[in-house]
Amino acid sequence: MGRAPCCDRSGLKKGPWTQEEDELLVAYIKKHGQGNWRTLPKNAGLERCGKSCRLRWTNYLRPDIKRGRFSFEEEETIIQLHSILGNKWSAIAARLPGRTDNEIKNYWNTHIRKRLLRMGIDPVTHAPRLDLLDLSSILKPAAAYYPTQGDLDTLRALEPLANYPDLLRLASTLLSAPASASTTEQQMLLPWLIQAQMAQQVAQAPPRHATAADHQFMQPSSACQQMPGLVHANSAQQQHQDHMVACCGYAQLPAGYVDSQLDFVPPLMQMVSDTSNLQWSSPVTSSNNCNVGSGVSTPSSSPGAGRVNSASTTAFCANASNIDAIGADAAGLFDMHLSDLLDVSDYM
DNA sequence: AACGGAACCAACCGCTGTTCA
DNA sequence: GTGAACAGCGGTTGGTTCCGT
Numbered sequence: 444m445g446r447a448p449c450c451d452r453s454g455l456k457k458g459p460w461t462q463e464e465d466e467l468l469v470a471y472i473k474k475h476g477q478g479n480w481r482t483l484p485k486n487a488g489l490e491r492c493g494k495s496c497r498l499r500w501t502n503y504l505r506p507d508i509k510r511g512r513f514s515f516e517e518e519e520t521i522i523q524l525h526s527i528l529g530n531k532w533s534a535i536a537a538r539l540p541g542r543t544d545n546e547i548k549n550y551w552n553t554h555i556r557k558r559l560l561r562m563g564i565d566p567v568t569h570a571p572r573l574d575l576l577d578l579s580s581i582l583k584p585a586a587a588y589y590p591t592q593g594d595l596d597t598l599r600a601l602e603p604l605a606n607y608p609d610l611l612r613l614a615s616t617l618l619s620a621p622a623s624a625s626t627t628e629q630q631m632l633l634p635w636l637i638q639a640q641m642a643q644q645v646a647q648a649p650p651r652h653a654t655a656a657d658h659q660f661m662q663p664s665s666a667c668q669q670m671p672g673l674v675h676a677n678s679a680q681q682q683h684q685d686h687m688v689a690c691c692g693y694a695q696l697p698a699g700y701v702d703s704q705l706d707f708v709p710p711l712m713q714m715v716s717d718t719s720n721l722q723w724s725s726p727v728t729s730s731n732n733c734n735v736g737s738g739v740s741t742p743s744s745s746p747g748a749g750r751v752n753s754a755s756t757t758a759f760c761a762n763a764s765n766i767d768a769i770g771a772d773a774a775g776l777f778d779m780h781l782s783d784l785l786d787v788s789d790y791m
Numbered sequence: 792a793a794c795g796g797a798a799c800c801a802a803c804c805g806c807t808g809t810t811c812a
Numbered sequence: 813g814t815g816a817a818c819a820g821c822g823g824t825t826g827g828t829t830c831c832g833t
Binding site: 458459479480481493494497501530531532533544545548552 | 817818819820821822823827
Binding site for chain 2: 550554
């Protein structure tokens with residue numbers, strides 16, 4: 444025999460809460476505590492179901508709720524956490540004191556998501572969407588073209604390409620000439636370039652054993668999933684494959700999986716390796732610079748010119764090898780370490 | 792001033808994992 | 813061990829407000 448029914452659904456009020464109902468609920472909880480939501484409405488004299496009372500309390504009436512607009516730091520934190528946790532609103536809310544999951548979810552859907560889309564960034568994967576970018580237009584000579592703020596935002600998203608002049612030239616050629624590559628290939632180009640830079644950073648990092656904390660991040664990232672086989676893009680990186688395993692989560696894949704993925708290297712990469720004498724060891728300006736994701740920030744929310752965008756670098760850097768660097772960068776802005784902020788072990 | 796569309800957000804719905812009789 | 817109810821979560825809806833024409 445199970446429990447008694449939660450509540451008789453008939454006759455219970457729905458819809459917006461009145462001030463009287465709010466006062467009744469607040470007064471009751473202040474006096475008796477939250478206790479059992481099932482019996483609370485009856486004891487408090489409310490004609491609501493317990494679920495409705497709990498929602499009203501947790502999302503609106505709780506005294507520790509912070510109202511008002513989201514700050515820049517909160518917004519950046521949401522983006523960072525979302526890039527790692529996805530739509531785990533409650534997990535994200537747990538890292539933002541005073542904010543509810545519902546509030547964060549609404550803010551994401553109404554503000555951040557739209558802004559990322561405008562910037563040509565997929566709000567689900569946090570990867571640039573080449574189908575939304577018009578590279579040919581933003582690469583026009585400056586003298587003949589006055590860029591809009593949107594173009595400047597897009598340029599920031601393409602900042603990583605600056606480290607690979609050969610790739611930039613190739614990308615601009617490919618992407619401004621639709622006939623030269625299929626849409627699918629175009630969409631795959633930028634993630635590959637980004638992953639190449641990640642791989643370069645991993646290759647340059649001193650070998651170390653993965654820590655327990657590292658394993659928290661060993662789920663295959665979306666970027667890695669989009670780019671199987673990259674670990675073999677350059678034979679010089681083969682010796683660091685174990686780091687790529689840590690980076691991309693291949694450790695969880697069956698033996699031989701990585702090799703088998705060579706069969707799926709997209710034709711575009713074949714074009715790249717055939718035509719551009721690509722050097723994957725192209726200089727990266729900063730050994731600790733995870734700038735591949737710097738364009739994922741939300742420039743329109745940046746409070747001042749010249750602000751370092753490193754706080755937003757998690758979109759492509761939230762992996763075992765880079766998380767410490769991210770935390771160090773973010774700490775400079777927020778006086779906190781991302782490793783502290785992102786204790787995501789509970790959610791992985 | 793009136794209208795229509797966009798934006799916003801509180802609240803509901805439905806599902807899932809956990810608890811308990 | 814079983815099944816019903818609970819608690820919590822993410823997705824969605826619908827009412828309200830804002831803004832441009």
